[in-house]
Amino acid sequence: MLNAKKLTLAVLVQAALISTAVASEQSEAKGFVEDAEGSVLFRTGYLNRDKKDGLTNDTSSAAQTAIFQLDSGFTQGVVGFGIGVVGDLSFKLGENKNAGNQMIPKHDDGSAYDHWARGGANVKARISNTTVTYGTQVSELPVMASNTARLVPEYYTGVFIESNEIKNLNLVAGKFTKNQWSDDIKSDGQNLDRAIIWGAKYKFNDQLSSSYYGLDVKDKLERHYADVNFTQGLKDDASLTLGFVGYHTDWDEGAATDSHTTNDLSNRQNSIWGVSAGYNKDVHNVMVAYQDNAGNTGYDYGYNADGLQSIYVPNSYLSDFNGNDEKSVQLQYNYNFKNHNLPGLNWTTAFVYGWDIDIASQTDRSKIIDQAEEHEFFNQLKYTVQTGPMKDTSLRLRHSYLRASDTYNNASGNYVSNAIGSTNEWRIWLDIPVKLF
16 A cells, blocks of 8 residues: 555645646635634533443533634745644533543543643645645544544644645645544544555546545554445436445554454454435435445444544444444435425434344454344434524534344443444534634
8 A cells, every 4th residue: 555655645746746727726825814714613512322231321411612713824925834723622511420422521530621622733835726734633534534523623633735736636645643532631642653644536527526545544554445426416406316435444453443253453354335325305305325344343443543533434323333244224314494484404314224243252252142233213403594693503403212232232241342332312512603704
């Protein structure tokens, strides 16, 4: 894979040096102050997990935060320079004695922080349509995606290059040396040595797009991702969407994984893929999906500084249906209430069933002692303000009912699994975005 990384970097450099058919972003720069942008997201979050597996404790967290992002414009000239700041200021709501789930950081005695602050700065340079950023950042790549599904984001520190020199082609590459989970106080709470990322996304036309990304975390893992998405317009303003997504991961001997069915820690690997089909017409959207795991390890992610949201697969809700050798099917329905004079109100419901999960003995991981199952019933109601001074403010109410086999819940303590465990979960999120300038 070293050749693939070198090739991606070479293409980035060449793209920045040659003339193309794309207008130059840097040539249109207005200035350091003139193009500056700043925003604050005020978020109130509540997450409660009522555990039903008989072993693990219930968790409940409630907190308030202000997530800020300040970015200067680029100076004018052939090469433009700028700076940025990202971070969050938070405090807990109530005692939170059962805090968990990456919501609130904890002291050494297990008690929740009363208040905390995190963040950092970055510097950036741009030539033509290629930008280099160094410092604290939020990553959105599927092989190393920052967790943004908790109170505050997961941060990475390092260098990131993004190039849009060729029309419809987006190229990226980067190297990160720090990883901070959403509930980490230290900027390098996950002890990341080095993670290298590379990849490309290409839009063939308005119907078809595809992407590929790679990740190499030193002494931990190497991961590859690819997707293809196709949309076909139908009569009466309906549309059909087809999607394929897949990952392949090889873990190094020193990596952490929750579940594997091999005694050879130098030979852990996994391939997970999913296909989906969606039909959309007016206020209705229906999606069906199939997802499949293969290999001797479940699709474990996040334990090796590879991002706690790095699972861009269709059957991902509270459970990601990513157990060792697991297969799963999904039916999802979304309804928009705009025809009821309630624009901005959406309801999503889904049912996912997973089966054929290999459960290994803890004493001999190559020995399969059960084929487990799990199923989840998901519902979410979200309202987003459409106009006025509170425009884009949103309130989201989400509930998951997740149940699994006793062995997948690890109820006896003698088996190996990476299940969340049978759980009733509630999430309530209130987001109020404020644009500063």
